[in-house]
Amino acid sequence: MSKNNTVVRASVGVLGGSKSDFPILEKAVAMLNELGIPNELLVVSAHRTPDRLFAYAEQAIDRGIQVIIAGAGGAAHLPGMLAAKTPLPVIGVPIPTENLRGLDSLLSIVQMPRGIPVATVAIGGAENAAILAAQILGLRSAAIRQRVEQFRANQTQSVLDSQDDARL
Ligand code: RP5
Secondary structure, three states: OOOOOOOOOOOEEEEEOOHHHHHHHHHHHHHHHHOOOOEEEEEOOOOOOHHHHHHHHHHOOOOOOOEEEEEEOOOOOHHHHHHHHOOOOEEEEEOOOOOOOOHHHHHHHHOOOOOOOOEEOOOOOHHHHHHHHHHHHOOOOHHHHHHHHHHHHHHHHHHHHHOOOOOO
16 A cells, blocks of 8 residues: 555565565565565465465466565475466575575575576575565666665665775
């Protein structure tokens, strides 16, 4: 919902294989909100709700989704299966796991077969997933591109402000 009570269609779908993934994925949502990008956060499990996965992927374009961020842990098939079912760009977020610390998630997501790519960020790297989604949307939106550039300029400035060596 926008400030004037009109319904704003999400342009980025943030999907998690389980609600237990939300503490990580909410960082993507926060970054998308900071960059002014309408989004939605849903549970869609490749293994527990496969029909919901297919339905989401098949309807996403018509619903106005332009980029999908998908996070899953362990046998993390959600991003790859979404990528198999939609031509939209899919960004995979490997969720940290208790036993293997997310290395299982990372390898499951990054090792896609030739022909069906998933852009994979670092383990737990939900914020970068959101920034990458914004950069993709920025190809067609000057306003989003400007907000990404401003974010980067602020980031640069805060690094410079926090260093005590003024020689550089
Ligand atoms: C994956 O299994 C989910 O993405 C989650 O990271 C992991 C554990 O899920 P829960 O057992 O916490 O629901 O499908």
